[in-house]
Amino acid sequence: GPEVSSEQLEKLLSGEASFQNFFNLSDDVLLAWANQGYFFYQQGKYDDAETIFKGLVTLNPKIAYYHTALGSIYEAKQDYEEALIEFNKALEIDADDICALVNRGEIRLRKGEVLEAASDFQKGIKLDEVNIQKQRQAGEKINPDPAAQRARALSVVTYEVLKEIEKKVKETQGNG
Template identity: 40%
Template sequence: MTNPDPDPSKPDLLLLSMQGFQMYEQGRYDEARDIFAKLTLQDPAEGYYRTALGATCLAVDALDEALIHFDEALRLDAADTAALINRGEVHLRLGNIMQAAKDFARVVALDPEQKDPLTERARLLAVATLQSAEEAQLESVGGGSKG
């Protein structure tokens, strides 16, 4: 294995990123993960690479690792809606319902005109998440029986 290029050009990074995205789209998650991991080392200030790396981890159920990458992507860009919605999905799968709802609500708040296609997905997930939380609360209060 060679060391990462100490001064990669932006076109080279873009080309590698596109290759990683293609691997992801083809379900070749391990290869995509390797590419995005390399990109995060070559350009640690680019949040997209962290978001993409988190998405590859999410795709293979490496939820704790995905959470780390989405958190880092959001540290780099707090308005990264892809990182927010994906982190919300990780929280949902980990049972962290309120954290998931907050992430989904943040996506919706960042796009009041609903121009980003992720906003509708976030809105639907937020509603479903809150319904699940309400149902869980009712079940715990009612002893698990439904009326």
Template identity: 30%
Template sequence: MGRVIKYQGDTTMEIRSETVARLKAFARGEVTWAEVEGMTFEQAKAIAQVGCDLAAAGRYEEARVLFEGLVEGNPKDAASRAALGTVYQKLGRVQEAIAEYNAALERDPRNPVALANRGELYLRQGQQQGFTDIANAVEADPHGETVAGRRARALVKAITLVAVEKMKEAKPS
């Protein structure tokens, strides 16, 4: 990524005309800061992968910094928002996690990570919406291709088993 403002000497700044156009587009809300800076999808994906690796290693604070940067640069990126929500969830920052999952789902209503994780949080809070989110996560990833999709499927099975047991207990003998 290049810097938007190039310094020449002590005080002279040069801003290229295409940069001015990108800055104006940013001010109008037409492009993200990542686009102003010229960040490519591949660069963002590489940073996200490092964030995922850090989170997998239990280095949540470092992963948080990377994902917050990605979200700040491109708030439209549903995958980064869902990943940031996951990191917040791991850090016990439940309300911030839910806010990120909500933002991810505004952009991508079938994001299995956001659906499964928000569903799990809602279930822990006793909210019925959790069942809907989990069911939607399974529908979004019917073959369990993602960790979130597999976890959602496992939650559906566990919920079903508990419901069947409760029905058996409630049945008159």
């Protein structure tokens, strides 16, 4: 059968090479799998989508999109802790991943971490505004990120919540 050289194994275990390199799979093959996974996700077949994206994350853990997709699947399954882990991994790889930022913000908001959520939303909106500016300069069709659009709506909510908290804190301090 096929042999595994110690050099190949070392590269794989050290994280220098991915399983994708190891099995000599092209980016096109992984993209086709990702598209299939996304299709399952859109159909609400979360278990099938999860299986595919878990595989993709294993094959190449350095691609932020795979972690973001997996996080979105966990979020849809209401497994918020796992979702948070994946969004954090995605953002370690690509700090400008708008979808990961906004989704993480939504989970933080759920957990009552309002300031952290607001920060994620603001960052997502800022990144989107930079992209829109680039589109405008290039004379392209303006195409706001759907996640950033959600963040715009949610940041209004978080702002209101923060103002309420601030008011309560001031009232409490006033009673001392």
